[in-house]
Amino acid sequence: MGTALPADYKRLVQAYGGGLFAGTLWMLEPGCPNASYDLIAQAAEREEILQELWEAGEDRPPELLDRDVRLIPWGFDEGSGHFLYWLVQSDVEPEEWTVILNEGRGPLWETTPVSCSRFLLDVVAGTTTSFYFTDLDDIVDPDHRTRFVPNAEILGRGYGLTRL
Template sequence: MGIVLPADYKRLVEVYGGGVFAGILRLLEPDCPDAMYDLVAQTAEREEILAELWEAGEDKPSELQDGRARLVPWGYDEGTGLFLYWLVRPEAEPEEWTVVLNEGRGPLWEAHPMSCSQFLLEVVAGTTSSFYFTDLDDVVDPEDRNRFEPNSQIFNR
């Protein structure tokens, strides 16, 4: 992929592996046997899909207008199609990358200047300011908020 991944993401994958947090947020992982959940495969696929959308006239996030930054997906919400990205800027260290969300089935974007692990924590704890996760209690049973289901368990069903 040509980048060094953030240390907090590496720790998440090392400790948990890929899988689903709070019943909705899927953490992508490198070398996942299913390309749909593989970080590298999804990076290539999302770059292609976004390029097509922007070529068709959908607005590109302002942070990408100068052409120097890029988006790399690290997770998504299977229910809504929302993707979670890092905003990768050449002058920024991986630990300084911003989390950027795209609603998945529309043109709206949202930025959160924090790490992916901090964003996950805020979603699970119910303290996030993200418009897309403010109604999590309507979607996820409160008991499931703190649950993590690893890909190994999901794939073996």
Template structure:
């Protein structure tokens, strides 16, 4: 909870609580349990975007681009096709290893995934960043709730978010709900 507290201090959540998520149904649908820090993140913020850059995926979002279920299916299909002609990242060569998307970088095609290894508890999943239209992957040895404040404050060691340092170091960080930023594009 301490990591989420740091994020809340950095970028306060919306005043109105997000809709309640049926986590049991979500995990059955995905075929995997999800990290506890992600569940707390979604229960605190709901779907939306941090600093106009990192858009959080949530189960059953009214917006297809923000829906964890829809994006998981779409990313699985895209990556399966991609790996027919491009090498998988080394972290995914382990039998049974997979990625599960949890956020994306607005306007770039880049996605943030969890690296889910066989036999590993979801709370131990780490973050993989994929640049999107390209083969480059970057591993971060932390969960999503630790990764977000590190990226937003510019303390994450990353080659990818380096070009966004000015954008991601505003005087005041903020989270905007999907309803506010995408209201006209509901499914």
């Protein structure tokens, strides 16, 4: 990845692995054998996809107009296709990276100035300020709202994870 990752993310992956929060929000993990859920594979894929969109004329969000800024995806919404990224700036420590969301089927972006673990907690707890997750109760079964299902359970056990 060429950079250290935030400590809160590392703790989440070391404790739980990647997986599905609230029945809809996938947290990527490095070393997942399925590229759709692998942090490193998705970073490369999303960089290519976004570059193609911007070259085709889609506007970059204002936060990305600085040349020293890049995006690293850490999660996505299963149903809508929204992607969650860290907004990575060369002069900002990983613990200070903010979450930026790109809507799945459109050009809109939303910045939420919190860590990925705080973002996940706010979504699960129903306290998020994100426009894209305020109606989660209408989409997700209430019994799944606070549930986490690890990739190991969904994709099968027996795969090793890359050490962070």
